[in-house]
Amino acid sequence: MPIDLRDITARLEKGERLSADDGARLFRGADLLELGALAHRVRQARHGRRATFVRNLHLNYTNVCALRCDFCGYSRPDGAPGAFTVPLDEAFARAEAAARTGIREIHIVGGLHPDLPYGYYTDLLRGLRQRCPGVHLKAFTAVEIDHLAARAGRPVEAVLADLRAAGLDSLPGGGAEVFAERVRRRLCPRKPNADRWLAVHRAAHRLGIPSTATMLYGHVETPEERVDHLLRIRALQDETGGFTAFIPLAYQPGPGRVGGAAGPTAQDDLRAIAVARLLLDNIEHIKAYWVMLGLKLAPVALHFGADDLDGTIEEEKIAHMAGAGSPAGVPAEALRRLIREAGMEPVERDARYAPVGHEPG
Numbered sequence: 001m002p003i004d005l006r007d008i009t010a011r012l013e014k015g016e017r018l019s020a021d022d023g024a025r026l027f028r029g030a031d032l033l034e035l036g037a038l039a040h041r042v043r044q045a046r047h048g049r050r051a052t053f054v055r056n057l058h059l060n061y062t063n064v065c066a067l068r069c070d071f072c073g074y075s076r077p078d079g080a081p082g083a084f085t086v087p088l089d090e091a092f093a094r095a096e097a098a099a100r101t102g103i104r105e106i107h108i109v110g111g112l113h114p115d116l117p118y119g120y121y122t123d124l125l126r127g128l129r130q131r132c133p134g135v136h137l138k139a140f141t142a143v144e145i146d147h148l149a150a151r152a153g154r155p156v157e158a159v160l161a162d163l164r165a166a167g168l169d170s171l172p173g174g175g176a177e178v179f180a181e182r183v184r185r186r187l188c189p190r191k192p193n194a195d196r197w198l199a200v201h202r203a204a205h206r207l208g209i210p211s212t213a214t215m216l217y218g219h220v221e222t223p224e225e226r227v228d229h230l231l232r233i234r235a236l237q238d239e240t241g242g243f244t245a246f247i248p249l250a251y252q253p254g255p256g257r258v259g260g261a262a263g264p265t266a267q268d269d270l271r272a273i274a275v276a277r278l279l280l281d282n283i284e285h286i287k288a289y290w291v292m293l294g295l296k297l298a299p300v301a302l303h304f305g306a307d308d309l310d311g312t313i314e315e316e317k318i319a320h321m322a323g324a325g326s327p328a329g330v331p332a333e334a335l336r337r338l339i340r341e342a343g344m345e346p347v348e349r350d351a352r353y354a355p356v357g358h359e360p361g
Helices: 006-013 020-029 032-047 088-099 118-131 142-152 156-166 181-187 194-206 223-240 266-279 332-341
Strands: 050-054 056-060 105-109 136-139 211-217 243-250 308-311 345-349 355-358
Touching: 006 020, 006 032, 020 223, 020 266, 032 266, 050 332, 056 088, 088 118, 118 136, 118 142, 118 156, 142 156, 142 194, 156 194, 194 211, 194 223, 211 223, 211 266, 223 243, 223 266, 243 266, 308 332, 332 345
Parallel strands: 050 308, 050 345, 056 105, 105 136, 211 243
Antiparallel strands: 345 355
């Protein structure tokens, strides 16, 4: 039987912050439609009927990775069939072609390549900045930054400063997975722990480099572990104010991954978005990442707390190599249509969420 949400509703109406116990109740027992209505009310108070998107390119520069995380369908050992590393000239050519179509952001992530030189990363950013001067460069997860620092024998802060000098504008939020140590031992035992992920983002924020945050859900985590993850992100945001958005990432099941976990249902997806909107009172934007949700469900999430559909996402490889069935990219007009059909007002934005286009719904 669904739980009574009147006390949570009353506290939300007073502007009070929800607790870990509240979050667990919302995940475990709240009626989905009632929960969605609460999250939608908070979303409307912040954003009205606006739903945003950005024109962006995903540049996945390598899938060679020293880690073999149990949930990942993207990484390959060096020299294995399907392994790739994008030469700099090819990366520049892709970016220049995309820039001519009007993209405003390049999202750059890859594996932890054991042999790529430090200069590859700085040269990549510097070359992109020279060729695409008006495009925002969102590059390298906290896990990649930590890997670079370890290989170079340098502090994370020094690596971030080098990357910023080369053209870095912000960090993506990947690699967070679920912070609980029990889950990380199962999913990604060799990946840096939660404290390292948080430390890299703390360092970036202190240097004035904003970032996003993520959570990979729908595998072996409990509702309480999801809530712990969300509240640790909320706590860092209280400290630094550097997160621009939170992105719930739906686990993509596949043969041999995470003990055969089936992955989240559509109801799980909507619940994760709604609870994130209610708990993360200090993060402005919640994304419905259509690559993992699919183009049918992502617009529905705009009524469950999400206010952003991410973007056109040309050439994304990580989720698709893991089994995502969504297209490899969608035109801006298709996103506008999906937003309008959901009863919302489409607003094209830049990478910092400033509107750059506006069409009445």
